[in-house]
Amino acid sequence: MLVAVALPASAAPGTLGEAAAAKGRVFGTAAAQGHMGESAYATTLDREFNQLTPENEMKWDTTEPSRDSFNFSAADQLVGHAQAQGMAIRGHTLVWHNQLPGWVSGISSRDDLLGVMRNHIAKEAGHFAGKIDYWDVVNEAFQDGSGARRDSVFQRVIGDGYIEEAFRAARQADPDAELCYNDYNIDGQNAKSNAVYAMVQDFKARGVPIDCVGLQAHLTLGNVPSDMQANMQRFAALGVDVHITELDIRMNTPADGSKLATQANDYKKVVSACLAVSRCTVMTVWGITDKYSWVPDTFPGEGAALLFDDNYGKKPAYDAVLAALGGEPGDPGDPGDGTVTCAYARTSQWNNGFNGQVTITAGGSAVSSWTVVMTMNSGQSIAALWNGSPSTSGNVVTVKPVGWNSALAPGASASFGFTASAPSGNVADPSITCSTP
Template sequence: MTASEGAFRPGGVRLGGWAAAVVTVAVAMVMALGAAVPARAATTLRALAEADGRYFGTALTAGDLGISGEMNVATAQFDMVTPGNEMKWDTTEPSNGNYNFGPGDQILNFAQSHNMRVRGHNLVWHSQLPGWVSSLPSSQVRSVMESHITTEATHYKGKVYAWDVVNEPFNEDGSLRADVFYNAMGSGYIADALRTAHAADPNAKLYLNDYNIEGENAKSNGMYNLAQSLLAQGVPLDGIGLESHFIVGQVPSSTLANMQRFAALGLDVAVTELDDRIQLPASGSALAQQATDYSTVVKDCLTVSRCVGVSQWGVDDGHSWIPGTFPGYGAATMYDSNYQPKPAYNATVAALGGSPGGGGGSGSGELHAVGAGKCLDVPNSSTTAGTQPQIWTCAGTSNQIWTHTAANELTVYSGGTTMCLDAYNKQTSAGTKVEIWQCNGGTNQQWQVNANGTVTGVQSGLCLDVTGASTANGAMVELWTCNGGSNQQWTLG
């Protein structure tokens, strides 16, 4: 993983504490901004996690709260919120002794109104730190730090689940960063910060949080040794936050062992800022690997009794900090920019013990067009490559029986030949026709049968759509921008 600090989201909104997911198929209306509306399901990430005594969270900024499609996913799927920027020092105390808790209160109020807890993030961090703090005489740093922690933690006393008290204190070699706090107080600033936070909010869980400490390495060794020392001193430390900003395919193999060793100290562990960035454009194989990565992280957490939960950093690819910080990379979350669940979502649901595909269906059967009450049909059981499927009265014939394979193909046995549903000429624009073609493993032949009732092309991210919302026999099927219409609702089986 590459280290990058002071991360920015598109539009210049800073996000990130790193050096910087539905069973119902009744989506009725198009939300504001043209966003598709994932249905609230009986089995969601939050429900599955809660059934196991854990949480599944996300990060939100105040700007996110006005984006209806994003919030529809957030409130349906997540039960923990981490404020992206609103509780950091540059927002809460922009000048010495002048506090601004309005933005943080906005996130807190949103969370409480949707039965979501809040993870306080953060109290002490070398980044997003007002210049006046860095310019303080060393003799004043301790009192200013203690005053800031006490004032903020007291303001939110009893309202947050946990605090990232000190965020990203380590260098990659396991030594402590020489920031304003370390330079003025030495390594003791961390114990002092934890004691101060505990005095202000005794019931909050207190964490140290960092990136690149997910596996066993020099940096996580530094964190482990520090945790041991703090506990030996009686310092109130409750947990370690593993940020988990990964590159696809690079989840450390020692993550489970690392979680276990921290838990063996009597500490909780949490995956606090999970995302898994992919070099763009995201290929089908990369999305499949991302699904494996998410599954691995969740399974590791579930294996460790003291791993209390997982939080994804952000809701969807369209509002992720990754593209603005790592040019050429993106697609780092479980939801695409149209708020549609990706393979990583289905893999996460499966890891949590749910049923991937949810109400959208999986396996084999008729692919029902919900709005028309008809079935996806290969005209006249044609075996000619390029034949465009239609909707037709359901008859249970082989040219209407589709199988969603492990390779995410939608296959049909038509005229004695197995064919694949295919996006014409690998096109990715709205209006692209779909056809049957010999199966070839291309990303334009890979489809997600989603829990919200849509069927989306892996390559295009577009939704399978009955042209013109027709309900007539013979109406053609194409790809179109996902919009929540009933002509984009399907059930398999």
């Protein structure tokens, strides 16, 4: 299902969801019910995205923690929110070797495990039938490198046929949803994506119900596969849709202007590749804000992988994605005349310097632009500054926005970061004030 978004006559789309809809696509995000009480989180979700994937709320250990005892409460809340906002919904995920309760992993009888898997799919997909647009039926069933089947309990006990059995059970439980296979490191052509391709080709030839392939696209900075578009096209040629399901592009932290610019270009490459393939219909980022990204916990020293920073400020990657989708930043009909506040945080420090971040937040009214004045301490100077346009007079640094982060909706934030040199060892914080034009 594609979500239709009405736009004013002749207005360029101003959000990711609007711009994607204008291209006949869906642009979504993973969301967590536990963060929905945070105003900026829910506001950004509702404003920018037209598809929602529950991050963990539909996984087996949450929905069926003990045998045949189901709990869909958290997932129901997210689904209800998405429905109220007119968002498409991705079910994630029915069968996966991870986040699997111990009682499932301990089953050694083929007939027993097959029955348990079928029952789990019937109960979960059946519970949400008619509400889910796409199901990730089976997740990450192949190994990196060789493309061999992953040594999961399902593979060991049921055998190669478990994936087919899962898709058939999903079709029976929810006949109207698109059924997808989802995996990571299949974004370009390699042994793993070749194995998935062969499986999809076989399924289509034998009438096994499969409608789409999900490329997770957990990427690293500067490493978008050059053959990503060709890889998506070959899957599409099999007669399935292609979805980008868990997009993020991580970097070694802290971020700086150069890394953020590379990240923006990488995001643009991914979106452009999808737009070039008619059956690439869905693009989803794996999270709204860097603050709650899974990346730093899984890859220590890496992060800053998403489109919004820790303070929900739009990063260069956001602007690049919106432009690739044909949208324009800001709402020209609401120039704004409100006030702003600013907050400073020191993000790192060493003997002769430090990194800082300034976050500018609009009050109850939108603002069209902002200005931050930083008075540096004796001997300090700005060595680098990103997401802002600085000018210096003596020890006073005036920072203005860089275009894409000028306009702020009521309560919205933007941020910039900087590196300060302090050769005298004077690493005291600068004095900071902010204002609107």
